[in-house]
Amino acid sequence: MGARPPPDVPRRRGRPRRDQATAAILHAAGELLAEEGLLAMTLDAVAARAGTSRATIYRWWDSKETLALDTIEAQFAAHIERAIIDTGSLAGDLLEDIEARLRAVQAPGMMRLWAAMLGHAHADPAFGDAYRARFFTPVRESAHAAFARAIARGEIPAETDIELALDLLFGAVANRMLHANAPVDAQFARDVVRSVMQGLIAREPSGE
Amino acid sequence: MGARPPPDVPRRRGRPRRDQATAAILHAAGELLAEEGLLAMTLDAVAARAGTSRATIYRWWDSKETLALDTIEAQFAAHIERAIIDTGSLAGDLLEDIEARLRAVQAPGMMRLWAAMLGHAHADPAFGDAYRARFFTPVRESAHAAFARAIARGEIPAETDIELALDLLFGAVANRMLHANAPVDAQFARDVVRSVMQGLIAREPSGE
């Protein structure tokens, strides 16, 4: 599975791919996803709005979920600055990180879309792998790096269970948005970061 | 929206509802949900396996998601003992609570189903309300009561931010299962509980 958009081969024979079509499809899909959600979005509607044919979409994506994955990735890219965050303190790094994600996910229709992707990730294992590789792992890694830097400069103990910390951190935020369907503000983000750091610093090794 | 299973009215005129049919439908739906997931489950298949007609299903449920909601509720009921948990310590209460939920959610196909329900909860607000009222709020309330008891007996400070604690607690577990798609064992549950408690006890009031 998976999209095979830019194979970036040097040059092939035949009519070259019309990049405008790809962009128009992603744009149309983005609008429809925000307006109606994943389930209500039909490829017919995407094709009509993009001015292409359904066959062209199927040529480059193998399902509408994969198309949606590419679409929200393109939208996230606009919200998240890829520059490495390094404020000098762990709390500062984590807060910056979380707030950047929050800005991206609070665009209209994005929560609904996120939930739909998560649902499909559990229905289709291959899609689940792609989903995690693109939206879960990167987030986790950038936060992981922040913890590693904090250990390196002695801010937190070396034996800190970073994986646990990440689950607490992102889990709390996700829980509030996805399950409680409640808004997440900056104050909540600060509370979460402080609680997690206090819980980790004070803790003894977990091995009973 | 929502199902209207019989509110146990005393006795009405007309042919009585065949309870066996309702049970058979729920049973068939449960099997098919575990085997194929929500999206692949057809009402045709449910009706065929339950030995009823599709029309009978539509008489009592307004969508297959609502049917699924009733189905997993029936399955959860089998896993979760409703007796109030009170071990005497906050950590003990929380662990018992979490582990009870884990047992229920680790039945085959249940993760996939949970994710699908969450996805639909964000697609259909009315369904979202029903979903939270039945699967989110009860869990939260039983844990909330455990915190209240802990405050009453002086185990944790009275000004503890319980809502935050709940988000950390259940968020960490949900994050690992839903997003990381990784297993949650008893050790992880213990680590989460300990971390959250330490983070809360030591913390100062959040208001800047």
Next chain:
Amino acid sequence: MGARPPPDVPRRRGRPRRDQATAAILHAAGELLAEEGLLAMTLDAVAARAGTSRATIYRWWDSKETLALDTIEAQFAAHIERAIIDTGSLAGDLLEDIEARLRAVQAPGMMRLWAAMLGHAHADPAFGDAYRARFFTPVRESAHAAFARAIARGEIPAETDIELALDLLFGAVANRMLHANAPVDAQFARDVVRSVMQGLIAREPSGE
């Protein structure tokens, strides 16, 4: 097959039949047939308008077509005076007869209903027998009697092919109404009668 309305047994045990129900059903069916036609008329609607239950209808009629048959028979009875027509001349008798039928069949919705009955008569042989026995044969017989009287008083030759005359007579009228969907007025009826009589009187025996 066929309806089994009033079995007219002397007196049976149990709750006596509520004649009002039967009348209400026929009345409701008549209204609905005129308003919407046979196919669009549902037994649900009839039952609702008659204030009865569907089961009661099924108790006395075995299909909605049979119910319709009884219904239009009741309506025809109101239009057609059963007294024997005898004006003294064949042309007069035939005209009276035809015009009486026309009055009945030109009630609103009646053409549509007649066509539907005819369609069903060819779909269900048993119904076809009942239909002809009630709506075809009687008409034919009363006109046949008029011809017989004309022969008796020497108005037309004794060897007149009456069956052929009846087919020409009623066929022309039915053709115009049913097939051409055109109105039939008194002038047309007079023309038909005159043409048929001239054609028959002048003719030689048909056997080649």
Next chain:
Amino acid sequence: MGARPPPDVPRRRGRPRRDQATAAILHAAGELLAEEGLLAMTLDAVAARAGTSRATIYRWWDSKETLALDTIEAQFAAHIERAIIDTGSLAGDLLEDIEARLRAVQAPGMMRLWAAMLGHAHADPAFGDAYRARFFTPVRESAHAAFARAIARGEIPAETDIELALDLLFGAVANRMLHANAPVDAQFARDVVRSVMQGLIAREPSGE
């Protein structure tokens, strides 16, 4: 309403219509109509026997009645030679015409189908127009032409009421088949033609 079989445009973009499918549908519908009649014929069954999908049928026909209309037209075409009938005498022309129609309508199941079409023609005005345009008007016109030729060559009076003659002619035949549900043989056709001609030739103008 109405079917839109291919108007034979020169060449359009897109996948060309698979003519075999259209033919298979008409053939399957023809068989099923003869076997079971219009009401019992299911589009499911037609699709299954034709090896197409129900959607394809709905793409080209808007109801099963319209499909039936096309079907019997195709079958009539096989029975009726379109060559203009001109035997030199009015009686000869009319007999040829009537007997050609009789051959077509006496195929198995055709009477039942004809009656059903007539019923639907009165239930759905738009269908009624289509029905008459295809099965009523053409028959009428060819016979009308025969009368016109007879007037031209002085065989019958110029003031003959042709419309009345047509109603008598076809009405008598239709009455016997549709209403009396009796067979029509060549002798009956001859009798009808002779009677109508005698009735018309001898008659005076109808205007009082």
Next chain:
DNA sequence: GTGTAATCGAGACGGTACGTCGAGTCTTGTG
């Protein structure tokens, strides 16, 4: 230039499931 190869639009097609509707049957409680 003239293939050759690829893309794109349009749109028909077989399929599957949907949600609805009506027919006809059955099972209660009430009169």
Next chain:
DNA sequence: CACAAGACTCGACGTACCGTCTCGATTACAC
């Protein structure tokens, strides 16, 4: 018994997307 209420099975309906498939038209590189 008759009747109302109403739950039930069955089967067809017409619709909506899906994913696939032919087409004709277009556009480039390669010979």
